[in-house]
Amino acid sequence: MKMNIKSTKCPSCGAIGVDSIEACQARFTKILEREFTTPAFFKVHRLTIDAYSLQHPEQYMKSTKSAAAHLTGMCWSMEHGYSQHLPSTIKKWVDGARTYTRIAPPLPLSRGGITLNHVIEISDPEQYFTAVTEWAKSTWNAWRIHWPQARKWIEEAISESN
Numbered sequence: 033m034k035m036n037i038k039s040t041k042c043p044s045c046g047a048i049g050v051d052s053i054e055a056c057q058a059r060f061t062k063i064l065e066r067e068f069t070t071p072a073f074f075k076v077h078r079l080t081i082d083a084y085s086l087q088h089p090e091q092y093m094k095s096t097k098s099a100a101a102h103l104t105g106m107c108w109s110m111e112h113g114y115s116q117h118l119p120s121t122i123k124k125w126v127d128g129a130r131t132y133t134r135i136a137p138p139l140p141l142s143r144g145g146i147t148l149n150h151v152i153e154i155s156d157p158e159q160y161f162t163a164v165t166e167w168a169k170s171t172w173n174a175w176r177i178h179w180p181q182a183r184k185w186i187e188e189a190i191s192e193s194n
Contacts, residue, residue, distance in 0.1 A: 042056040042147070045087035045147045050149075053091065056088070059148055059152055062152065063080060063151065073157055075161065076160070078115065081105075083106070083144075085102040086172075097132055099132075104118070104185050104189070106171070107172070109168065111183075125192060140175055143174050144173065144174040146171070148167070
């Protein structure tokens with residue numbers, strides 16, 4: 033019996049037509065290859081990484097430190113204006129030796145209604161920027177229960193740098 037490819041979906045992010053996390057990772061790798069080989073696409077690389085990671089926390093957010101990196105990166109871009117790179121004060125804070133406040137369950141059941149499928153076929157850099165931003169906003173909204181913690185981490189990073 034053949035499986036209908038449209039009825040399959042990634043068990044983590046829900047991307048349609050993806051029957052496993054490994055298949056979703058293969059699509060993500062194609063997206064990253066395009067970003068690394070075409071500078072016009074690379075400008076949203078940070079959002080791409082954070083959106084995918086937040087939609088696949090079982091793989092990319094195993095530690096609270098990695099969760100802090102992706103949540104603060106996404107929070108900064110969504111609430112303080114898009115940033116290609118994490119601001120240096122926050123990056124130093126994330127990379128530094130510290131004890132993080134554990135993220136309390138639950139992880140969002142829905143990781144956002146938009147997945148990597150929304151961006152994978154786009155060939156125009158401006159349309160790609162818009163689509164990645166939509167994907168990131170959808171993902172960020174799914175994580176709303178953890179917004180206060182992400183904001184607290186950003187405040188800590190900024191206060192420690194002063």
